[in-house]
Amino acid sequence: MNKEVRVFAPATVANVAVGFDILGFAIDGPGDEVVARLAEGSGVRITSISGDGGKLPLKAEKNTAGFAAIRLLEQLGKSGLGVELEIHKKMPFGSGLGSSAASAAAGVMAINALLDMPVPKMESLHCAVLGEQIADGAYHADNVAPSLLGGIIFIRANEGLDVHSLPIPDELHAAVVYPHVSILTKDARDVLSPTTTLPQCIQQTGNLGGLVVGLYESDYELIGRSLQDVIIEPQRAQLIPGFSTVKSAALEAGALGCSISGAGPSVFALCKGREVAQTAGAAMQQAFLTQDIPCDLFVSPINKEGAKILA
Amino acid sequence: MNKEVRVFAPATVANVAVGFDILGFAIDGPGDEVVARLAEGSGVRITSISGDGGKLPLKAEKNTAGFAAIRLLEQLGKSGLGVELEIHKKMPFGSGLGSSAASAAAGVMAINALLDMPVPKMESLHCAVLGEQIADGAYHADNVAPSLLGGIIFIRANEGLDVHSLPIPDELHAAVVYPHVSILTKDARDVLSPTTTLPQCIQQTGNLGGLVVGLYESDYELIGRSLQDVIIEPQRAQLIPGFSTVKSAALEAGALGCSISGAGPSVFALCKGREVAQTAGAAMQQAFLTQDIPCDLFVSPINKEGAKILA
Numbered sequence: 001m002n003k004e005v006r007v008f009a010p011a012t013v014a015n016v017a018v019g020f021d022i023l024g025f026a027i028d029g030p031g032d033e034v035v036a037r038l039a040e041g042s043g044v045r046i047t048s049i050s051g052d053g054g055k056l057p058l059k060a061e062k063n064t065a066g067f068a069a070i071r072l073l074e075q076l077g078k079s080g081l082g083v084e085l086e087i088h089k090k091m092p093f094g095s096g097l098g099s100s101a102a103s104a105a106a107g108v109m110a111i112n113a114l115l116d117m118p119v120p121k122m123e124s125l126h127c128a129v130l131g132e133q134i135a136d137g138a139y140h141a142d143n144v145a146p147s148l149l150g151g152i153i154f155i156r157a158n159e160g161l162d163v164h165s166l167p168i169p170d171e172l173h174a175a176v177v178y179p180h181v182s183i184l185t186k187d188a189r190d191v192l193s194p195t196t197t198l199p200q201c202i203q204q205t206g207n208l209g210g211l212v213v214g215l216y217e218s219d220y221e222l223i224g225r226s227l228q229d230v231i232i233e234p235q236r237a238q239l240i241p242g243f244s245t246v247k248s249a250a251l252e253a254g255a256l257g258c259s260i261s262g263a264g265p266s267v268f269a270l271c272k273g274r275e276v277a278q279t280a281g282a283a284m285q286q287a288f289l290t291q292d293i294p295c296d297l298f299v300s301p302i303n304k305e306g307a308k309i310l311a
Numbered sequence: 312m313n314k315e316v317r318v319f320a321p322a323t324v325a326n327v328a329v330g331f332d333i334l335g336f337a338i339d340g341p342g343d344e345v346v347a348r349l350a351e352g353s354g355v356r357i358t359s360i361s362g363d364g365g366k367l368p369l370k371a372e373k374n375t376a377g378f379a380a381i382r383l384l385e386q387l388g389k390s391g392l393g394v395e396l397e398i399h400k401k402m403p404f405g406s407g408l409g410s411s412a413a414s415a416a417a418g419v420m421a422i423n424a425l426l427d428m429p430v431p432k433m434e435s436l437h438c439a440v441l442g443e444q445i446a447d448g449a450y451h452a453d454n455v456a457p458s459l460l461g462g463i464i465f466i467r468a469n470e471g472l473d474v475h476s477l478p479i480p481d482e483l484h485a486a487v488v489y490p491h492v493s494i495l496t497k498d499a500r501d502v503l504s505p506t507t508t509l510p511q512c513i514q515q516t517g518n519l520g521g522l523v524v525g526l527y528e529s530d531y532e533l534i535g536r537s538l539q540d541v542i543i544e545p546q547r548a549q550l551i552p553g554f555s556t557v558k559s560a561a562l563e564a565g566a567l568g569c570s571i572s573g574a575g576p577s578v579f580a581l582c583k584g585r586e587v588a589q590t591a592g593a594a595m596q597q598a599f600l601t602q603d604i605p606c607d608l609f610v611s612p613i614n615k616e617g618a619k620i621l622a
Binding site: 018019020021022023154155156157162164166192193194195196197198200201202203204205206207208209210212213216217222225226231 | 329330331332333334465466467468473475477503504505506507508509511512513514515516517518519520521523524527528533536537542
């Protein structure tokens with residue numbers, strides 16, 4: 001058992017155009033840090049939170065990282081342990097980059113690391129998903145699983161966490177642009193029709209399957225053809241100023257595909273090679289800037305490591 | 312160039328529970344034979360059709376095999392060639408086992424073989440799909456592609472024939488039962504709602520992805536969990552007498568999954584190992600027989616060869 005650990009969990013792109021609620025990947029970019037240390041008494045206490053502008057609850061049971069940490073201690077039969085957590089939010093809220101998921105993933109990773117990793121990360125996933133659920137209301141792993149495990153994660157079903165790591169073609173890179181506009185998750189949900197047409201569903205299913213085959217075969221062109229969201233993106237695009245211009249800019253710069261990261265407003269592109277990702281990312285950024293929308297750009301390969309111990 | 316060839320194209324199971332219009336596999340079982348021979352004059356003539364009860368048109372342009380053959384000759388710049396076709400239907404119509412697709416696949420295979428295979432099978436696929444289209448009205452390859460190419464075929468999009476062979480786990484076997492009841496393709500289409508709910512679509516997408524991952528990873532349990540059709544099967548089951556009993560019999564006998572083959576009435580099960588497939592097939596057959604419905608059982612590994620030259 002360690003006296004103190006510091007862990008990091010990265011930002012993630014969920015949905016990935018064709019896997020609404022069932023697909024996500026981690027990026028090298030911003031993320032959250034959690035410090036856990038052994039303390040007197042029992043139970044989890046959050047001693048400080050930085051970077052949240054005072055928005056997040058200090059009460060551990062109400063906090064995604066705290067809740068996830070408490071659940072993992074329970075699972076490990078260690079509820080009697082006294083643990084203090086410091087949470088350092090180092091990524092924006094409401095960006096569509098899985099901020100609350102990163103906190104939840106960092107929460108379980110901190111406990112697991114403090115105890116010298118008594119369980120594989122996968123066995124802590126359920127607790128991390130429960131942690132995000134208190135922020136988000138839904139039990140889904142499309143951000144939490146890649147933030148914790150790294151890589152490109154496909155979730156056959158969220159119930160029961162039927163979760164699978166997909167192969168990552170060597171040259172696959174992501175460009176992610178976070179425009180500084182706000183979208184309420186509620187609005188992003190409310191804009192979605194509860195139904196879809198059968199042909200759209202078939203097309204989406206074909207594209208999800210095509211993406212999976214493309215990843216297994218390192219077939220970049222197939223990946224590109226498959227990154228077409230015919231259901232969610234057409235409904236949510238209106239929430240992101242100039243989305244179609246941004247997307248066109250990415251595709252013209254050679255991106256394989258471009259869509260909304262999670263519920264937005266961030267936009268991601270997948271590309272073959274870092275150079276294309278840089279170019280496509282710069283083009284997307286420029287498209288937002290010409291509308292006077294400041295934005296951040298992150299270019300990275302797929303992050304394979306997920307949550308990690310910093311010290 | 313040969314003077315005469317005899318080719319065979321196998322029966323197929325389309326949809327495969329979770330890939331409506333985009334997934335199919337070939338079985339070792341019944342199929343269609345086409346004999347092609349060089350003849351005087353030019354153009355394709357059908358000299359005889361056996362096994363069709365007089366139902367199929369002898370006029371080549373109206374016949375699936377004939378139409379497909381004509382289109383391939385055109386594509387090869389050989390329309391001036393005189394070719395006679397004999398068609399031997401050796402599988403039932405309206406069984407849900409891709410009867411017209413087998414004819415169309417055999418039609419192109421016969422021409423390709425007659426000319427010593429000037430093009431890979433994949434390059435003749437478009438003509439075969441056009442052949443089936445005149446029987447079926449729709450341009451889709453979920454039966455034609457596996458009948459021609461063999462294996463388990465995933466179609467990202469029928470338009471443009473974005474077609475991919477999926478890996479076949481060594482022990483994967485199919486049990487297919489054809490009950491002697493008739494379903495009109497029109498009824499099988501009409502019973503389908505033009506819309507689906509978003510959660511159903513997500514679930515189906517997850518299951519299609521799970522099946523693809525399961526095939527790549529030879530993960531039989533994942534294949535089993537993924538073979539759950541939440542959209543089409545619940546609507547079509549009513550057209551097959553005692554479907555739920557038949558399905559339960561297959562699953563109780565150890566099948567990984569069980570659903571409707573194509574538009575029915577045939578029912579298929581996928582199983583790990585020939586023995587389980589035999590047992591599950593016999594159980595399904597028994598379930599039909601107890602309703603006084605005679606039926607045929609075919610048990611086989613996935614047919615990897617597809618259309619082939621017999622002589």
